[in-house]
Amino acid sequence: MKEVKTEPIFKYALSKDARPKAAFSKIGIVGCGKVGRDIAILVSRRGIDVVFIELSEEKIKYAFEQISIDLDNMIDRWGMTTGEKRAILSRIHGTVRCIELSGCELVFEAVRSKSKKADVEHVESVFKKVEAHVDKDTIIATNATILGVSEIATVLQVPERAVSIHFLLSSPDSPVVEVTWGVKTSEEVKEKVHTLVKLLGKKLIPVFESPGGISARLVSPLINDACQMFLEGISTMDDIDNMMTRGLGLRQGPFAMADKIGLDKILLWLDGMYHEYGDLKYKSHILLKHKVRANELGRKTLKGFYEYDEHGHRLNKPKCC
């Protein structure tokens, strides 16, 4: 029997020049906090390489540990196999060097601040830095919900490449993505983003540029009102949630939903929208503010409106629920 040879594959390309480039083979993420990590998993799961930028090696190490925990939780809840976890991790690369964003077809900005004003400045600075290191046709996207993408795009030399892609990361199984085009976003970029969303197995819901889009703008006042009803003693949190789930068929009631999204995030949304629209319905409720000040942010801190164990299961759930 002849010896089996091993050779590099590129020698056998039919024509290297004519080789079509995959629409999306590498995606960058700046900031690997919860949002960045969730996007990294979402993208890598679909076979696309991910490179994420963090400020230090410690933060990169921490991000990988957290991604590993998130994937283990998905395995525990039957959503993934260990083989898929290995494949996902093998496609994610962390670095402190922005230059490694070179070659990415799209870069997500996923850094967040405590206020809208700081956030705008932050995102603008990230957009500028990213543009300095990527190819001329790389799309630069923000996952921000309440920031206007046209405003942020003004700092770019090529504002046509900016877009806002809002994944509903608190519901990773959600089949839809809200996308906001900037005033100057080019048709080519729109087409590519349509392709990416399709590659990620989701449906694109286009939203005219408007802080809060559809989801945050509708859900935040609902949570605000639920807080008010609770404080007025109209009903308990459980029964308010029950009314909305069992009565109106929502998958989660406002309090359970708020815990899943994160109370700090909702507060940021409300403050941003109140600042933008000036409507009192967006004025953040005092109960929400208290919870955030006490660092009771929802499932991620194991306590928000309800309490949770480390697997995300609710504690002290009344039997009727």
Next chain:
Amino acid sequence: MNILVLNCGSSSIKYQLFDIKNKIVKAKGLVDKIGMQGASLTNSRNDGDKVILEGEIIDHQIGIEYVLGVLTSEEHGSINELAEINAVGHRVVHGAEKFNSSVLITNDVITQMENCVELAPLHNPPNLKGIYAMKQLLPEVPQCGVFDTAFHQTMPAHSYLYALPYSLYKKHGIRRYGFHGASHRYVSKRACEILGVNYNEQKIITCHLGNGASIAAIDKGKSVDTSMGLTPVEGLMMGTRVGDVDAGALTFIMGKEEISYNQLNTLVNKHSGVLGISGVSSDMREIGEAAKDGNDRAKLALDMYAYRVKKYIGSYSAVLGGADIIIFTGGIGENAVDIRENSLNNLEYMGVELNSELNKTVYSTETIISTDNSRVKVMVIPTNEELVIAQDTFDIVSSK
């Protein structure tokens, strides 16, 4: 005439280059881990030359490009130029009710295949990727689609319908379609050739036992029932798929485990079957080793596996009014001696007498493993789905 057969999976491409007139496989291979690190292409030529090519293979299009590159290469090639490929045959998993035989692929056919995607969201998209890639790379070469479901389109309504509201069948096409059609067709015909009997007069039960597994009841050359259903999850216990399970149990699990539809899908497709019961592996060889080492759950998995096969054989014997031939094929059917023995145990009442001593010696070779006196002939026939695809492609292209 050279025919390239492609079987595109989610992250792999299996291929064979046939010289169909002489029934020779000139080269065959596997592109593995597409879109992942550690991707490779293994090509084996019929003269024993074998090469493993390593490097980035970002998608199916690139993978197929490399396949064509190695097939025409000076060092490891089997043909001099791409023009020597006369036709391409594709395995397509789901053809719904639209396709009851293999077809020449036209733009209209592609549109119809795209409409079948929602019935096989894991399998049909990679099959289509292969078709798109070949259309771009070899636009002048005819391409044919051979469907896993087509052979079972002869099932009567009382066999293919679920007892769900009839409106769901009319609205969404919810029914049993069956899979592994090319394999069931090939081994049943081949058995008749070997036995020298008329295919159109036999009652045959074919057991395709691979990582996915299905059994078919074939009456006078037509599939009349099969164990896989709307999707390849139904029927026998498989490597990681659950097979038959109470639908009520699934909604109960969703409530108890607080899991979503997607998580349930992964649970029944990837965490269940032999792997789920044994907790060891989905690979029967590893399960066999573990059982020998005294692992009770591995032994339980083997017992359950054989029991389910036996249950279906009994059931299809009832459907057919007895059986003339029972065939084992697929990686497990061709090699797992104990599974064959245990699933045929105590079937003497229906005329099955296994030659146990002979059975123990048969691995992936065409053999009659029943005794000479057995009324039912039991056979091991290695499957050859690629040959079926190549032959169908040849027949379609030749008749143009």
